[in-house]
Amino acid sequence: MAGKWADWIKSTALSHSIRDAVWLVPTSQAIHIVCVAIVLSSACMISFRLLGLMQLNRSVRQLAGSVIPWMFCCVAVLLVTGLVQTIAEPRRELLAGLYWTKMVMVLCVVGFTAWLAVTLRRKAPSWADTTGTRSPGAARVFAVVSLVLWAGIVICGRLIAYSYLLHS
Amino acid sequence: MIDDVLRSLESTSVAGLVRGDVPAYISWEGWVFPLVEIVHVFAISIVFGSIFMVDMRLLGLGHRDTRVSALSRAVLPWTWVAFAVAALSGSTMFISKASTYFYNVPFRLKFLVMALAGINMLAFHFNVYRTIDQWDMGPSPRRARVAGALSILLWLGVIYCGRWVGFTT
Numbered sequence: 001m002a003g004k005w006a007d008w009i010k011s012t013a014l015s016h017s018i019r020d021a022v023w024l025v026p027t028s029q030a031i032h033i034v035c036v037a038i039v040l041s042s043a044c045m046i047s048f049r050l051l052g053l054m055q056l057n058r059s060v061r062q063l064a065g066s067v068i069p070w071m072f073c074c075v076a077v078l079l080v081t082g083l084v085q086t087i088a089e090p091r092r093e094l095l096a097g098l099y100w101t102k103m104v105m106v107l108c109v110v111g112f113t114a115w116l117a118v119t120l121r122r123k124a125p126s127w128a129d130t131t132g133t134r135s136p137g138a139a140r141v142f143a144v145v146s147l148v149l150w151a152g153i154v155i156c157g158r159l160i161a162y163s164y165l166l167h168s
Numbered sequence: 169m170i171d172d173v174l175r176s177l178e179s180t181s182v183a184g185l186v187r188g189d190v191p192a193y194i195s196w197e198g199w200v201f202p203l204v205e206i207v208h209v210f211a212i213s214i215v216f217g218s219i220f221m222v223d224m225r226l227l228g229l230g231h232r233d234t235r236v237s238a239l240s241r242a243v244l245p246w247t248w249v250a251f252a253v254a255a256l257s258g259s260t261m262f263i264s265k266a267s268t269y270f271y272n273v274p275f276r277l278k279f280l281v282m283a284l285a286g287i288n289m290l291a292f293h294f295n296v297y298r299t300i301d302q303w304d305m306g307p308s309p310r311r312a313r314v315a316g317a318l319s320i321l322l323w324l325g326v327i328y329c330g331r332w333v334g335f336t337t
Contacts, residue, residue, distance in 0.1 A: 026331050026332055026335050027328075029331050030327055030328045030331040030332075033209070033212070033213070033327055033331065034216065034324060034327055036209070036213055037212065037213035037214070037215075037216040037217040037220070037327075038216075038217050038220055039217075040210075040213040040214065040217055041213065041214055041216075041217020041218050041220065041221065042217070044214065044217075044246075045221070045243075054242050055241065055242055056234070056238065056239070056242040057238060058233070058234055058238075062233055062234075066230050066231050066232075066233075067221075067230075070230070151210075154206070154209055154210060154213070155206055158202065158205055158206045158209055159202060159206070161202075162198075162199075162202045165198050165199060165202075
């Protein structure tokens with residue numbers, strides 16, 4: 001089923017033209033890495049701040065307010081550059097279990113981050129407005145879970161290229 | 169001369185391990201290089217991302233409610249740790265095919281651009297950063313904004329060259 005889809009995508013004119021422009025896939029990968037870097041660093045800043053591991057005299061709300069918009073911009077660019085790579089080599093991507101694992105993790109972490117952004121904007125709990133303190137349990141769970149998910153996404157992403165090792 | 173050095177790096181046991189020359193009874197043949205790559209990706213992500221945060225502050229495009237010095241103090245220690253990890257994982261990959269990488273054009277270009285990023289950082293630090301007390305909270309002076317913009321551009325160049333290395337070796 002996924003194999004059929006992959007073969008169909010590969011036969012399209014778009015897939016051919018992406019592969020014909022040899023610079024396009026490496027360039028989209030480089031942009032992908034840059035966005036991963038910004039997202040990962042932003043996530044680390046928020047999580048470390050929630051866990052009280054970063055010495056920054058700034059409330060969670062201020063920090064999240066400056067980095068979460070960047071994260072969502074970068075996620076949008078990541079989807080586009082990831083799509084370019086998927087259309088270029090659909091079999092390598094769509095037939096890899098790691099690819100789908102990664103996508104599920106992306107959905108989860110984007111959802112969690114949106115939840116954090118909405119919570120901070122709407123209710124503005126008192127812990128979010130104080131500086132230099134550790135946050136309550138739920139926020140710390142968010143911090144750890146989102147770090148684990150982002151790390152898993154990076155690991156799966158890099159390993160998609162090596163999926164053949166799993167089957168050999 | 170240099171070729172002898174490169175070949176002796178390649179013949180070390182660590183280099184062999186990264187290349188995948190492990191005894192057949194070990195089942196993780198071929199996995200060492202991707203694992204080192206993953207470490208490298210994490211490290212360069214933190215290097216670029218953390219520098220990006222400070223540069224955006226210098227440009228006045230982000231973190232405007234934070235002092236430049238406070239943001240630098242919170243973020244830059246992580247940059248240096250990540251840079252050390254990137255250098256170590258990078259060296260590990262380098263020695264696995266030293267004589268190939270050494271003559272690879274994108275590889276050389278990457279280090280040239282990284283050197284420029286280093287010079288830019290030193291120039292910023294020993295020049296305009298000395299007067300930080302005057303602009304720590306407010307908008308940065310023009311020279312600091314130029315340094316921030318150059319820093320982002322040069323590190324983008326480093327990442328781009330780095331990605332090309334994987335396609336040309």
